[in-house]
Amino acid sequence: MDDPAACAHSDDGNRDFHVLAEQLTQDLISVLERPDLRVIAGARHIALDSALETPFRVDADGGVVLGAPCLAPPGVASFFLRHALELARLLEIASVDPVLAGMCAARTAALFRTLDVVDEGAGGQAAWCADMAGDVPPSAACLGAVWAMLAPLQPSAGVPADGFAALRVRLTDLWPLLGPAEALMAEGGDGRLAIDPATGLNHYGCSHRPRPWAVTFASSTASSLSERGFAGAEAARLRLVTECVAGRGDAGRTELVRDLHAQIAAHFHLADDEGVVLAPSGTDCELDALVLAALAPGGHPVSNILLAPEETGSGVPLAAKGCHFANDTALGAQVEKGRLIDGFPADTMLLSVPLRGSDGALRPAGDVDRDCVLLARHARAAGRHVLLHRLDLSKTGLLAPGTAVLDGLTAGDNPPDIVVDACQARLDPCRVRDYLDRGWMVMVTGSKFFTGPPFCGALLLPARMAARLGHGRLPAGLAQYSHRGAWPDCPAGRVLPAGENIGLALRWSAALAEMTALRAIPRAVVRDRLNRFLTAVERAIDASPDLARLPAPSPARPPLADAWDDRPTILSFFVRDPAGAGASFVPLSLEDARALYRWLNTDLSRLVPPDADRALASLLCHVGQPVPLPHDGRPDGLAGALRLSAGARLVSGEPSHDGLVPDRRMDREIGDALRVVAKIGLILRHWPAIARADPVQTYAPHPVMDGDAPLPRC
Template identity: 35%
Template sequence: MSNPRSLPRTAADRHAPTDMGLRAPSPLRDLFAPLGQLLSCGGDARLDIDPATGRNAYGCSPTPTPEVASFSSCTATTISQRGYEAAERARTALMSSAMLHGLIECFDARIEAMRDDLKALLGLARSDVEVVFAASGTDAQLQALALSRALLGGEVVTLIVAADQTGTGTVHTARGQHFSDRSTNDCKVAKGAPVTGLGPVHSLALRLRDAEGRLRSPSAIDAEVLETVESLVAQGARVMLEIMDCSKLGLQAPSDRCTTEIARRWPGRVQIVVDACQMRIGRRRIARCLARGDLVLLTGSKYYAGPAFSGALLVPPRLGAQIDALTQLAPGLADYASRSDWPLRWRGLREQFSAAPNFGQWLRWEAALEEMRAYYAVPDEFRRAALRTLSDGIAKVIAASPSLTLLPPQPRPEHGGEFANPSIFGFTLTSGGAALSLAQCRAIHAALREGSPDDPPCLIGQPVGWGGPGHDAVAALRICISARHVVDAFAAQPGQAQHAIDRILGDAARIVARLETLLLPQPAPTTPAQDRHAH
């Protein structure tokens, strides 16, 4: 699909209704395209579907594939049947209301209702927290930077903690740059060029690991963060501090104590942004971050296993009142956002954006919200027990493999709740006594994703560079627990939950066995002469 925002006219025209001989307005006509096509639009090139495989760059299909074992929620997950049906219901409802009351009005009303739905699911229903929607967590980072600049009053320096374990686009968004050659709104842009009115921004990156790949101590990271912020403020800088709640490998930095100290010492000079895009964060913890005045980045497409991409930015009440008065943000944000992404109460700010609906982003969030509803419908006690059992089981499966080495334990913050136990399991691979590089791990990951006649495809987290020169001499793959695993276990027949969990762990064990097979030396191809000699 060449245009991720506007669907091909030929596909839509075949399904478009007519009324008294008049063709429906083109945006409404787009709603009649195949649902899988709609779910793949309204984003950047990462959503494009390869015609040869029917999957995007992450190996995910826009339609359900229940036969594929999926442990890839740290990267992306194929939409579930539950989410797909929720998206279809939402589309049907919008079609009906839009033909009676107008598309833009009905679409705006539904997005506003989705804000309330998301807040309720996160335990924020009675608060004045605002929700800004985005096509992805990367897009939401640009929104956070634009709002931080406006709130702090001018140029900012961005300080990115755990820069070695965050999304690949962050190196660009932290500098106010385009992170792809095509924006969410299908604008051709230059990757690395400044977003108009937003960049260039001076950015500093703090790493969780040293040059050899060893994890630095939490106290050392805290000290560096505090010292760097103090130095920048002393030089007169305004700082957007992006902290990591859960990295690609499940790590948090800096500590809560350090972050709270920064918020206390430099109000109005430092804006804290919490990268919670992995969504392995409890609802109470989200509330505490917002109470501190933090902006919170999140997605519905990681832990909750909604379809990629669905991003959002939570804005605490104390900042929302200031944003009410804004009438302009960086003009270049119009390449990435639509009017409906911004709350109705921010009327002045909304006017700079197009009213054109982003159907793909909306439908992906409808699916993600359904996954969240299913997850929080599971009793707290069962969720905690299931996550603990799955966590222990996957760790044992990896530890039992002779060629896989589990990465160091993942310390979780105090009051971790259901996420007190790890849900992302990073591991290195060894072949012939040597750890595999990033390039080699990518080849292994692709082989798992493609499958073979004897082994069905399976999805695990993409490889992450772990250490060595260039930080890619050694890499880690990841097996992840998602909300969908917990829901599937709970949905089993009464008394059969343990059997369902055993099946999930069995799938993980088969993936590990497949990895062992892929690490075996492959026989050299034979020549025709050798073939004749063999016979």
């Protein structure tokens, strides 16, 4: 974007120019510097004309001219700018009808407005928003009235050749695909993806918009998008919209999703006879793995052996039995949690092997391996088919059972199916390739280590498992969870509805942008950056009297040159309970740890006394959600272990850090992690006052959320 101060102008050069320039600096510049709008604007020419009475004008050359209404509060200006940028992009599509482009842009702007806290200063210029933000297009008459307000904003504005009734028919087909990327990415998952407009965050405390001012080490749970990830999702969205307005919507959706299959396959080096099943989450992957096991020759009932269910997703044990794991599905179907999904065998048996004892201590690896072998052998002796999990890694970074044990089980007759839960994705792609070569399925996500948006998973199928899809049928109830486009083209998938999960496709597009950036970094550099960061942060945690780090054994992996995945990248720790008495370390309860997790991601500057470090209190720190673990020091219940994790962006760099040399950038990352430790201490010192207020997390610090200040510098 152009320098906005240089774009300010006045015909007579009087004092009004200086007032305008000052207002531009305080308000409009904060809008132009929004990371999401900067990504969307790219290099587009943007100017300001204070004499323009309309909010903006899109010129024939694609430039955007902002008018006087954009000098209203920043929330209003951001809405006008987002509308202008969308319209400018759509008008560049050679075959698009200008009226259709205008209506599509208005739909996207209206949904953008619902995600922002917008001052009513938009007035009559946004009077059409409620109609255009509805679930279906407004009536033909209403479209005509809306167009009367929109037409002055773009060049060559006429009326639709076939009338507004025909335009409404066209919009009906396009409606579900129109909207800003951050809104569309919240679809096709579940309610945890929904953004609270009051806070700008979802259930996980993160956003589908970039949030570069926040300190983020939450990749063991979920991350806000970086500018890179947001650009990846936005590029995919524009590709879809371009195809749709050109009348090639069905083909465009199919091609986008098939390209995602190909990119994921290429990242993990899959062969042509192998396959990718897209899934909204790791829990959905569990359902899909059970489906593949049930298709094994012989038709035997399945015994599903799960490792450490307490350290996987909360719905995994239900999915592992073929049951609904929530009351709604990614496709919006209302179901009964815990009830068997239609078509899944009722005789599936769930078995589990814990990785920790009743006191929370790690069990010996040999004991875990022995339990897996005994359960698998007993199930086979009972005439059952076994689906056995290898956990790589758990929420706290644990890996089990050992590879040698699994190799031994698969060497005999009636071998079990193995599925590797690698949803944390904290392993080199060549490790995944090795698993596939062994004939094992692998669950991955783009939303953990890779720091893509939450709810983008995939089940990778080796050749022998993919071949099972050439016969039989998928369970009918799977149609409530998955489209046909999520699966390899196969006879078994014909029971599924045609189509694609667009929200999932955009989330994977964002994740693949991060995966591509990481792939460009040499393995030795990845190792060195992770080692430098993790070593420094481990020392800081161990030096803090407020924290107790959980032991995490190094993942037992075969030797690999310059391996980076042979040391823990999730640092789990208990936090001292400020109400604890005596010299012994008493950790926070699970509920208090959850509160601390939220407060770290909150601007607390208004809740600490003036003599406290208010700059530190205002810092937004996003870490991994607490894991419930038993602890001898908490006879009243579970303790909660927080997690500070190294993710892909730590290695490849935030786009907002461009210009920093690698060593300086890593110093900054380490410094940010140390500030997380410091903010925990600050919260513990002022726990009673903060607990009484119990503040909520927000997308940005207070002054920005209040509309009183520009976005903080990154």
